[in-house]
Amino acid sequence: MIKSRPSRQSKNQPARLISYGRLDVITGPMFSGKSEELVKRLQRYKIAGLKTVVFNHVLDNRYVTNRIVSHSKRKWRAVSIQNPENILNKIDKNTKVVVIDEVQFFPKTIIGVVNQLLQQHIHVVVAGLDTDFRGEPFGVMPQLLALADGEVVKLKAVCAVCKKWNATRTQRLSANGKPASHRDALIKVGAWDSYQARCRIHHIVL
Ligand code: ADP
Ligand code: MG
Numbered sequence: 447m448i449k450s451r452p453s454r455q456s457k458n459q460p461a462r463l464i465s466y467g468r469l470d471v472i473t474g475p476m477f478s479g480k481s482e483e484l485v486k487r488l489q490r491y492k493i494a495g496l497k498t499v500v501f502n503h504v505l506d507n508r509y510v511t512n513r514i515v516s517h518s519k520r521k522w523r524a525v526s527i528q529n530p531e532n533i534l535n536k537i538d539k540n541t542k543v544v545v546i547d548e549v550q551f552f553p554k555t556i557i558g559v560v561n562q563l564l565q566q567h568i569h570v571v572v573a574g575l576d577t578d579f580r581g582e583p584f585g586v587m588p589q590l591l592a593l594a595d596g597e598v599v600k601l602k603a604v605c606a607v608c609k610k611w612n613a614t615r616t617q618r619l620s621a622n623g624k625p626a627s628h629r630d631a632l633i634k635v636g637a638w639d640s641y642q643a644r645c646r647i648h649h650i651v652l
Contacts, residue, residue: 467564471594472573473587474601475616477643480573481516483601484545487571488514488522496542496569500524501533503551508637514547517637530556533563541568549574550584551633557589569596576600579618579641580628580651603643613643617650625650 472480484500491498502514502524509515511526524545525536530552537544544563549556549572563570576591578584591598603613618626619640626640628651634640644650 467566467568467570468596469560469564469590469594470569470571470596470599471587471590472571472597472599472601473576473591474599475575475577475603475613475643476637476641477517478601478603478613479516480601481514481547482518482520483599484514484547484571484573485516485520485522488545491543497540498543498545499533499536499541500545501536501547502526503548504528505551505633505635506548508635514545530559533559537563537566537568541566543569543571546570546572547574549590550578550587552586554586554589556586557593560590560593575616577615578632579616579626579630579634581615581649605645605648606642607644607648610645612645615644615646615649617642617644617648625652627652 472483474480488498488500500514500522504511504526506526512524514522514524524547527533533544533546560570560572572590574587574590575584576587602611604611605613606617618630618634619642620626
């Protein structure tokens with residue numbers, strides 16, 4: 447009979463000190479299905495009976511507040527917040543999963559909050575734009591992508607110009623339908639009215 451090897455973990459060491467949560471990052475341009483992917487996962491966490499708390503940024507009021515809403519109108523109840531620290535007030539010892547949509551809008555302090563959640567063995571799933579309308583890395587996304595120790599999912603949309611399935615960029619359009627200028631403000635909340643998914647070739651910044 448093969449004897450099982452003794453565990454390297456000391457008997458006196460609480461398991462919670464050595465088991466951590468993990469961070470999944472779902473990213474891609476607008477319309478690539480990030481929020482849909484979150485809703486799909488949320489349905490599974492519900493079936494699995496995992497206590498999950500969902501957050502969205504208050505800026506994302508395109509459809510409604512206190513909900514994640516995809517462009518295809520899939521919805522899930524969420525808490526709309528502005529300060530990352532608010533996340534810590536909304537979780538308790540039974541929380542198993544924390545989901546954050548539009549994470550690119552949050553300030554750098556979101557990193558410390560995510561790390562605290564991971565240390566509390568919470569599975570953290572964040573979704574956000576990897577690049578802004580200029581095609582440059584968006585806010586805290588590079589750090590979150592680097593810190594991810596679970597899955598990193600880079601979704602693509604259909605390019606609004608060539609209709610190929612390789613849109614990795616978010617095209618901002620001005621009121622006259624022309625590409626927006628590089629000088630425009632970084633954050634301008636909108637959907638079909640002011641944004642399109644585009645491939646690298648058709649992404650234009652004036
Ligand atoms: P994201 O959160 O990444 O902005 P959503 O999950 O809200 O994306 O929306 C994805 C949905 O958007 C798709 O299932 C589709 O119905 C719709 N959609 C609209 N335009 C496009 C496009 N150019 N490419 C892919 N999906 C699109
Ligand atoms: Mg979304």
